Amino acid sequence: xxxxxxVNIVEVGPRDGLQAEARFIPTSKKIELVDALSRTGLRKxxxxxxxxxxAIPQLRDARExxxxxxxxxxxxxxxxxxxxxxxxxxxxxxxxxxxIPVCAxxxxxxxxxRMSIDESLESAGKIHGLAQEAxxxxxxxxxxxxxxxxxxxxxxxxxxxxxxxxxxTGITRVSITDPAGIANPAQVRELTExxxxxxxxxxxxxxxxxxxxxxxxxxxxxxxxxxxxxxxxIGGLGGCPFVPEATGNIVTEDLxxxxxxxxxxxxxxxxxxxRCSELAQxxxxxxxxxxxxxxxxxxxxxxxxxxxx
Amino acid sequence: xxxxxxVNIVEVGPRDGLQAEARFIPTSKKIELVDALSRTGLRKxxxxxxxxxxAIPQLRDARExxxxxxxxxxxxxxxxxxxxxxxxxxxxxxxxxxxIPVCAxxxxxxxxxRMSIDESLESAGKIHGLAQEAxxxxxxxxxxxxxxxxxxxxxxxxxxxxxxxxxxTGITRVSITDPAGIANPAQVRELTExxxxxxxxxxxxxxxxxxxxxxxxxxxxxxxxxxxxxxxxIGGLGGCPFVPEATGNIVTEDLxxxxxxxxxxxxxxxxxxxRCSELAQxxxxxxxxxxxxxxxxxxxxxxxxxxxx
Numbered sequence: 001x002x003x004x005x006x007v008n009i010v011e012v013g014p015r016d017g018l019q020a021e022a023r024f025i026p027t028s029k030k031i032e033l034v035d036a037l038s039r040t041g042l043r044k045x046x047x048x049x050x051x052x053x054x055a056i057p058q059l060r061d062a063r064e065x066x067x068x069x070x071x072x073x074x075x076x077x078x079x080x081x082x083x084x085x086x087x088x089x090x091x092x093x094x095x096x097x098x099x100i101p102v103c104a105x106x107x108x109x110x111x112x113x114r115m116s117i118d119e120s121l122e123s124a125g126k127i128h129g130l131a132q133e134a135x136x137x138x139x140x141x142x143x144x145x146x147x148x149x150x151x152x153x154x155x156x157x158x159x160x161x162x163x164x165x166x167x168x169t170g171i172t173r174v175s176i177t178d179p180a181g182i183a184n185p186a187q188v189r190e191l192t193e194x195x196x197x198x199x200x201x202x203x204x205x206x207x208x209x210x211x212x213x214x215x216x217x218x219x220x221x222x223x224x225x226x227x228x229x230x231x232x233x234i235g236g237l238g239g240c241p242f243v244p245e246a247t248g249n250i251v252t253e254d255l256x257x258x259x260x261x262x263x264x265x266x267x268x269x270x271x272x273x274x275r276c277s278e279l280a281q282x283x284x285x286x287x288x289x290x291x292x293x294x295x296x297x298x299x300x301x302x303x304x305x306x307x308x309x
Numbered sequence: 310x311x312x313x314x315x316v317n318i319v320e321v322g323p324r325d326g327l328q329a330e331a332r333f334i335p336t337s338k339k340i341e342l343v344d345a346l347s348r349t350g351l352r353k354x355x356x357x358x359x360x361x362x363x364a365i366p367q368l369r370d371a372r373e374x375x376x377x378x379x380x381x382x383x384x385x386x387x388x389x390x391x392x393x394x395x396x397x398x399x400x401x402x403x404x405x406x407x408x409i410p411v412c413a414x415x416x417x418x419x420x421x422x423r424m425s426i427d428e429s430l431e432s433a434g435k436i437h438g439l440a441q442e443a444x445x446x447x448x449x450x451x452x453x454x455x456x457x458x459x460x461x462x463x464x465x466x467x468x469x470x471x472x473x474x475x476x477x478t479g480i481t482r483v484s485i486t487d488p489a490g491i492a493n494p495a496q497v498r499e500l501t502e503x504x505x506x507x508x509x510x511x512x513x514x515x516x517x518x519x520x521x522x523x524x525x526x527x528x529x530x531x532x533x534x535x536x537x538x539x540x541x542x543i544g545g546l547g548g549c550p551f552v553p554e555a556t557g558n559i560v561t562e563d564l565x566x567x568x569x570x571x572x573x574x575x576x577x578x579x580x581x582x583x584r585c586s587e588l589a590q591x592x593x594x595x596x597x598x599x600x601x602x603x604x605x606x607x608x609x610x611x612x613x614x615x616x617x618x
Contacts, residue, residue, distance in 0.1 A: 149614040182607040184570035213600035217526040261493035291522035298491040305458040
């Protein structure tokens with residue numbers, strides 16, 4: 001089994017997770033969660049989004065959250081933005097990193113940002129220019145790369161072509177996303193191998209949702225293809241506005257447990273992460289989908305049985 | 310990605326799943342579940358256990374269940390037995406297949422059957438003799454092959470040595486089990502490759518619990534090693550008496566969905582299986598861990614969105 005020795009995990013719970021919550025989460029609670037996550041060893045946290053407050057009311061406190069958190073050296077506090085206006089605000093504010101989504105589905109891209117894919121790719125190029133001037137790194141998320149609830153299958157050729165256009169404008173940080181949770185491991189293996197081969201100078205990451213329980217097996221398939229960066233969400237916070245019954249992203253602590261058990265280093269303290277998961281549950285006021293929070297690690301099982309508890 | 314074209318799934322929910330239920334499930338409900346499972350395309354169902362009613366009161370109706378089900382041609386209705394006494398009863402009754410567990414952990418083997426591993430292996434040889442005379446196939450489950458809550462790590466050498474002794478007595482159907490849900494994909498890949506290499510004439514199957522959410526990724530690792538038979542439980546019924554907070558086996562319908570999405574044939578009708586999962590939930594009176602029951606398949610998502618629902 002060809003496996004990497006290290007993996008980078010990007011925590012997206014404060015943005016992708018919390019934005020799916022109907023009830024407004026107090027700003028102080030969001031700050032508390034990001035600060036707790038900052039103590040785990042995570043090196044990148046997607047904190048919030050510069051988006052119109054009517055589009056996502058939950059994230060209307062983006063500036064307050066970013067100003068309130070205790071930034072730790074070595075951690076990138078990333079922000080999602082939907083368009084040039086958002087990028088300008090993020091740059092003016094002085095964020096660490098900008099992430100922008102472009103959907104591989106024409107239908108969803110129109111719904112999300114009222115632009116065609118072509119227009120979005122052009123816009124991404126312009127944002128890249130602005131970000132470069134400001135010396136702020138930019139990552140583009142090619143969303144719905146594994147299929148779209150509205151359009152069905154998305155061909156790898158389409159994804160390749162989109163990333164090719166991004167590459168032409170100098171964008172070499174790309175995330176591939178499956179918010180509908182419909183990717184399978186064979187598909188992930190095939191697409192990631194193709195992408196890593198076609199764009200050897202691009203840094204790819206994979207953003208999976210665990211709706212059908214295939215998240216961690218898709219990670220395994222991607223690891224074997226050579227991909228080493230994954231978006232995850234603490235406790236499995238989150239969902240997808242277009243997908244009924246969708247669960248959230250893959251669970252940060254469950255992935256860290258899997259990787260560390262396999263001897264792959266994440267640099268993250270799993271016990272600290274489990275405390276963050278408890279905090280996330282407290283904040284949203286319900287039990288989330290974390291397995292490790294419920295069952296504990298293998299080591300904890302051994303210790304508790306040895307102690308006769 | 311080297312993958313098999315076909316996989317055999319053995320449904321163990323009626324035995325391994327239901328035996329973890331505290332409340333007695335009426336015999337008629339057990340029969341209804343097995344009959345429903347018989348209509349899905351499954352080729353083997355572990356129905357019940359010939360075990361002392363004091364040990365597992367839930368399965369005290371083994372004979373009634375086996376007599377009450379409508380057996381379909383082409384399906385093996387398997388029975389778990391703990392010892393020679395159970396084997397004699399099963400043979401006398403005329404079951405289709407006998408499965409016996411031998412723990413790779415001395416501690417748990419003593420607790421379960423009050424024998425040492427040595428004695429259990431010897432007993433398995435004797436049971437094999439009885440089963441052969443009666444022309445009833447026998448499978449031995451090497452339980453806790455990936456680690457034991459009481460003893461910690463279980464070395465592959467120990468598992469190899471146990472299977473070697475079984476092989477010497479002519480037993481060439483072996484299941485490898487992880488009731489504590491502590492296996493990881495790298496470990497599964499390593500052990501299954503080693504076993505398939507060492508015992509090329511043995512038919513191996515893998516019995517995983519999804520306690521830490523790694524079940525399906527462990528299946529993927531085993532598939533890549535060349536293993537093609539898996540125990541699963543409808544709806545994820547079940548648990549483990551020694552493991553606090555243990556969830557059940559990996560979920561039958563979630564595995565079938567993963568495999569079929571990957572282009573691997575199971576011969577099973579997923580929609581029929583989802584109806585069985587609803588029935589299993591009705592029978593135990595609570596929601597189980599099935600993802601596909603909750604979220605539906607990718608195809609169903611495409612259809613429901615297309616229909617505007």
